[in-house]
Structures are given as structure tokens and as C-alpha cells.
Amino acid sequence: MRATVKGRVAIFQPQGFLDGNNAPSFLTIDDIKATEALNVDMLLVSLKKVIFFNRNGLDVFIRLLQDIRTKKHITVGLCDYDHVKFKTINSFYGNALTFSLFRTEKIAELFASSNKSDSKTVLLYNEDASQRSAMAIELFDYGHNPIIAQSKKEFDEKKQTVDLYYAIIEDTYLGMFGQKIATRVTGNAIIYTIANFLDAEIGDTFNIAYHNNSLNAGFRLFIFDAYKVVSMNVHALNFFTKLASSAAEYNATICFVGLTFEKTPISFKNDLEDAGMMFFDNMDDILKNKELMQELGGSSSASTKQTRTLTKALVNELPRFIDATVSTITMMTNATAIKNALNVQTLDIKESKNQFASSIGFYGDVDGLIILVFPKNIAKKACELLIGEETDDEEAILDSLAEFVNIIGGRAKSLLGEHKQHVDITLPRTYGDIDSLMQIAQHKKGVQVDLSFEGSNFIFFLTR
Amino acid sequence: MITPEEVAYYIQNIPPAPSVVRQTLNYLNEDDLTKAAKCAETDPALKLYLKTLINRPIYGFRQEMSDLAQIFGILGISSTQQILYNYLLSLLVPKEWLLFTLSNQAFYDLQASLGRKWETILKHLGLHNRDTESSITLLPASIIVCDALFGTHRSEVDQLRRVKALDYNTILQRLSKQNLFDLCTVIAEKWEISPEIARIVHASSGLDSDITGNERILAQWMHLLLFYELSQSTYVSAGLNEFIDFQIDFVQDIYESFMEVISDESNC
Numbered sequence: 001m002r003a004t005v006k007g008r009v010a011i012f013q014p015q016g017f018l019d020g021n022n023a024p025s026f027l028t029i030d031d032i033k034a035t036e037a038l039n040v041d042m043l044l045v046s047l048k049k050v051i052f053f054n055r056n057g058l059d060v061f062i063r064l065l066q067d068i069r070t071k072k073h074i075t076v077g078l079c080d081y082d083h084v085k086f087k088t089i090n091s092f093y094g095n096a097l098t099f100s101l102f103r104t105e106k107i108a109e110l111f112a113s114s115n116k117s118d119s120k121t122v123l124l125y126n127e128d129a130s131q132r133s134a135m136a137i138e139l140f141d142y143g144h145n146p147i148i149a150q151s152k153k154e155f156d157e158k159k160q161t162v163d164l165y166y167a168i169i170e171d172t173y174l175g176m177f178g179q180k181i182a183t184r185v186t187g188n189a190i191i192y193t194i195a196n197f198l199d200a201e202i203g204d205t206f207n208i209a210y211h212n213n214s215l216n217a218g219f220r221l222f223i224f225d226a227y228k229v230v231s232m233n234v235h236a237l238n239f240f241t242k243l244a245s246s247a248a249e250y251n252a253t254i255c256f257v258g259l260t261f262e263k264t265p266i267s268f269k270n271d272l273e274d275a276g277m278m279f280f281d282n283m284d285d286i287l288k289n290k291e292l293m294q295e296l297g298g299s300s301s302a303s304t305k306q307t308r309t310l311t312k313a314l315v316n317e318l319p320r321f322i323d324a325t326v327s328t329i330t331m332m333t334n335a336t337a338i339k340n341a342l343n344v345q346t347l348d349i350k351e352s353k354n355q356f357a358s359s360i361g362f363y364g365d366v367d368g369l370i371i372l373v374f375p376k377n378i379a380k381k382a383c384e385l386l387i388g389e390e391t392d393d394e395e396a397i398l399d400s401l402a403e404f405v406n407i408i409g410g411r412a413k414s415l416l417g418e419h420k421q422h423v424d425i426t427l428p429r430t431y432g433d434i435d436s437l438m439q440i441a442q443h444k445k446g447v448q449v450d451l452s453f454e455g456s457n458f459i460f461f462l463t464r
Numbered sequence: 465m466i467t468p469e470e471v472a473y474y475i476q477n478i479p480p481a482p483s484v485v486r487q488t489l490n491y492l493n494e495d496d497l498t499k500a501a502k503c504a505e506t507d508p509a510l511k512l513y514l515k516t517l518i519n520r521p522i523y524g525f526r527q528e529m530s531d532l533a534q535i536f537g538i539l540g541i542s543s544t545q546q547i548l549y550n551y552l553l554s555l556l557v558p559k560e561w562l563l564f565t566l567s568n569q570a571f572y573d574l575q576a577s578l579g580r581k582w583e584t585i586l587k588h589l590g591l592h593n594r595d596t597e598s599s600i601t602l603l604p605a606s607i608i609v610c611d612a613l614f615g616t617h618r619s620e621v622d623q624l625r626r627v628k629a630l631d632y633n634t635i636l637q638r639l640s641k642q643n644l645f646d647l648c649t650v651i652a653e654k655w656e657i658s659p660e661i662a663r664i665v666h667a668s669s670g671l672d673s674d675i676t677g678n679e680r681i682l683a684q685w686m687h688l689l690l691f692y693e694l695s696q697s698t699y700v701s702a703g704l705n706e707f708i709d710f711q712i713d714f715v716q717d718i719y720e721s722f723m724e725v726i727s728d729e730s731n732c
Contacts, residue, residue: 002622003705011629014627014705015705016692051712051716331465331620407626407627
């Protein structure tokens, strides 16, 4: 059984009965290797379709989860259960519960990084005050707005107004958490929350793949929320210096907010400033200063000053990227996409109304960004297999478009792998309108391929 | 991926029921076991199948059974009909499974195990009759159809499932507007199997909203029985656990009774 990956969360979904006899059969050696190779922040086992489980059955999955957590510092646990199952799990593990429990997949996603910048208001309650606080801090670090009920009575009253909350968090438990640095998106800025003493371990806990993805996807402002940092050593300093160098290639800015130098040598600040890092006392000094945001690349009107040029290596691989796109459309729709025109140019979208776009970055032996621009009705058609039912819900269509472009990324990775080119793909990103796409793409030169599918045109654009 | 044309081609190529089997079934309908056995004797392939099947350990006969009249006599009309339908289904079993990591032996074991447990369930429910007993035989047709249709599309399905947890039944429904259980119904029609049997099996997908009464009860028990069997190690390893969507809400209210019945059956 392979885990299904959505954003930064991977989930195993066994069905039926789960016990010590059959659980090992769900995970072959190949499955375990594939799981270890996943680039995610969270790995979960869903109990949604498990009608019976016992401790021995769960233990098989828990052992795998814990091994992977040790190696990759990610969050692991169980999700999608009801109150009865929650009680049962607690009775199995009691105080030895070292993994996390999320009542639903939707709740779990709140505790993981995403490419979305929308802050969610959630109602939170846990009998254990330390759990309540831990969850609230994590949720806040991921950019959400937790409303914490201090008593069961208060919680029961507040949850009557269910429409006020994106999610109601109960029967949830944060075990030994993933130790990955919490990440949130605000507008076009990425905020990483760091805390305590920073040492060489930051190389493991900082999600470099996510960071590269964000650079490739066009983010240009990265802020380290360092209010809770006590001090850092020279290893952490080296890490940040290297990060600053790689950011310079993309003309990106990295800032520290709230970092004090009581226990950190002031010379570190000079070194980091020399590397291009900026320091601010308060988050609002950046986020509420429109001019500064624009200058730093974090506002909607900002665009890259330097554009990265196409390389011969990337252009050589163009047929494989187009193959991956065309074959994915054929797979998903049983219809053929036809290539009409191919030009090296900046992205040119003739009709900007009623269009959706999505992008996925890749890096490794070659690096770049695939952008797809669809008329809304064609995006819906292309994603019909993923969406299932007739819907005009734009968020659902955009989510499916992200899954769609993720499949294209996966196929491109396989096709390149056949030709000894190793790449990793990044998180997909979607755009509900062309303006938000053009903020990151308007000055980029790339290869634009006009394709048609079922009589309508769409654009494939490959750039760096 | 699978096209409606591929599905239509598959349906076209479902072989009709052999005349000897149809005639044997007709004699069973007339409650004439003697004539049915004599008729079955005339088809060597059918005779071999019946002898091999009935001598499996799961049937619990201490001595080898070789005489069809004796076999039919011991089994009775309902079980004989069930085994004849199993034989029909064996004609669809592929020489080589492409999608599922399954041997024919493991498939026949699944058929036999489903049949035995289903009989116990029907007795518990007080709904035992010729058609209800035979209905379980059509259920594994969904597995055969799934393997036949998706076998050559395995890598595509794998890629799809990496981003979305879709079962084969849902993928087929979305691509061709027919699901695996619709195709089971087509097979039933082609083999002139009673419509009641086809309805029960179709409803055992857990997706039919318009079923009521005993058909609903039978569908619930069949759905849970299927997942009980598909949760066995052999079938999990074969990939069968993921082939259709387990409708946990559909069966939640019978779960405890089911476990009691299955535990009793296992202890027998």
C-alpha cells in the first residue's frame, strides 16, 4: 500500500480489519522505501475505513511511522477516527502515546506547511491544558487563528455556532511533534517560526525542499520569526549564511524578526548582514509597511528584478515535459491534447478572464517551473476524474488542479529518470486568476507551447 | 486510461454459459438432482472442476468424493447451484492476473471461503434460499472484471492514486459511467442468472441508495463479508483491499452481529 500525498501530508488508508496478522501485508519493502523517500512534513494512517483494529495491527504501522520520524524529523500519527476509536487508541497506548492523533485529515492539515496563505479560525479544546497550549502555539505558528476554550462547558457552548469555525478541534493529541520548522504564507511572503537554541540540527528541521519550492514558485521574501530564539551557534550561522547565498541567486530577501543578541554574539549579526540578511524588531515593521514589502519582494506588485535564463539542459528536456503533460491529459480524460505552436518568449496569455493556472517546480539535475494556464471550463474537464461530481466550487477545482499538476510533475520525474536525469518536484501551486500568476511569471522567459484539448486552447509554459 | 469502448469490448467478449451448465441448472430448477448430475458428467471440464473443488479441505470431506451424483446429493440443490455458478465464473478467471498479485488457487480459496461463510450468515439471518445462497458466487466477478480492465493501466492508476485515494470502482465509474457492479449485472444477464441475485450483488457495493428490506440486509452483510475476507493477509498482499471503497457507515449497525456469526463459524 502506498500513501496518498496531499500537499505536505501523506496518508495511508487501509480498509476493513487491521490486526497483527494482516497489518504487515499492507506494507511491502517497496512501500516502506517509497514512504521513506517521500518529501512530506507529516505521515499519517487514516482509520476512516477501518472497522476493527487492535494494538498489534496498529503497532505495525506505528513502528514504520516512528522509524521515519527518527530519520526525517516529521510529524507522524493517526487520523480520521471517531470518539470511540480515539478512546480505544488512548487505552492501547496510554502514557506511551508518542505519536500524534488528529480527528480528521482536515485538522491534520492545519498543523502542516502549505502553499496557501489563508489563515483559518478554529475552535480548540483539550482537557489537558499543556496540550491546549501546544496546539494553540503550533496553529499560530502555521498562521492560523485558534480560539481556545478553557473548559468543556465553554467548548460545548462555542461549538454550537459551527459556521464560525473552519474546524473544531477535539479528540486530537500532539505527540512527539515533528520538530520541523513551522511555516506559513502571508501574501507573497513565507514565514518560518524558529525557537530555542539553534545549532546544527536546523539543517534537519528546516525544510529545504519547501524553501526551494517557494523560490522556484516565485516567492521572494522569507521571514524568520525569531522571537522565541534564545541563541544560535556557529553551525546555525553557517546554515543561514548558505541560505542567504542561494536566495541571492533568485534575488530573494531573507529577514529575521525579533531576534535578540543577548546570548548570541553580535558578530553573527554582522556576518548575516554581510550575507544579505535583514533584521527587524517587529513583524508588523515589515508586513504593514507596503513600500518596504514592495521593495523586499513580498507585495503583490513586486516582481523579480533578475530573471533566470533558460538553459540548454532544460530546453533539451522540453519534449519530456510536454509528453508528461499530454499523456496526463490523455490518462485523465481519454482525450488527446494537440500541440499547436511553440515559441521561446515571455508568458503571453491572450484572454486573461475566466482562466485558472497552476504551477509546479522541479530541481535537481535540471531545475525549472512548469506553468499551465487553462480556461476554467477546460480545467474542470481535465480534472473531472479527480473531482468526480459536477461542481462549480472554485476551491475544489483548484485543489484538483493542484493534484493534476502534481501527477504531471510525477510523470515528468519518471520520464527524466528514464534518461538518467534525477529531479525532485515541489509542491504544486494554483492561481484563481491570471493577475496572481503574472506577479511571479510576467518577466520570465520560457518556452510557451499552445495546446488544444476538446476544441479549447490551453498554455504550457516551461521556465526557470 | 480505460475508455467506454474498452468496457464495451470486454462485455462483448464475456463467454455465454456452456449448454451443459445451462441444462444442469435447468434440472436443478426442476429439483432433479439425478438428472443434473448425469448431465454434468457429460462435460469433462465441469466434472473435473467439481471434483477438485469439493475435495478441498474447506469442504471437510474425509474421503475423496469422485461420483457427481454423490457430490450433488450431499451438497443439495442450493449448494450445487452455487458451485455451478462458481464454475461459470472460473471461465472468466484470467490465466495470469495482471493487476492483482493473485494466484488462481488463492482466488478459488476466496470463492470457497466466501461461500462457506455466506451460508452461515444466511442461516443466521433466516434468509437462506437457492438464489440468496448463489448470490455470493457472482461477487468475485467484480475482482475478475477489475483485473481485466485495469491490468494494462496499472502504472497510470498508481500515479493517480499517489495524489488521490480513488478506488478502482470509482475510477471506472467516472471514466465509463459504469462501475464494476454494473458489469457484474451484465454478466448475470448474459448467463441468465436470476435478477434477484444480480440486485443483491449490485447493492453489495454499498452505493445503492434505493434498496430496502431483505435486499438491503443481504447487501450489508455481503459488503462486510467481502471486506472481512479482503482483509486477510493473502488478499491484502494481492492488492485486493483497495479495489473498492469500503462503506463503513453502510455496515456499522451490523458489525457486532457479524463478528459473532463469523466467530461461531470459525469455531466450527
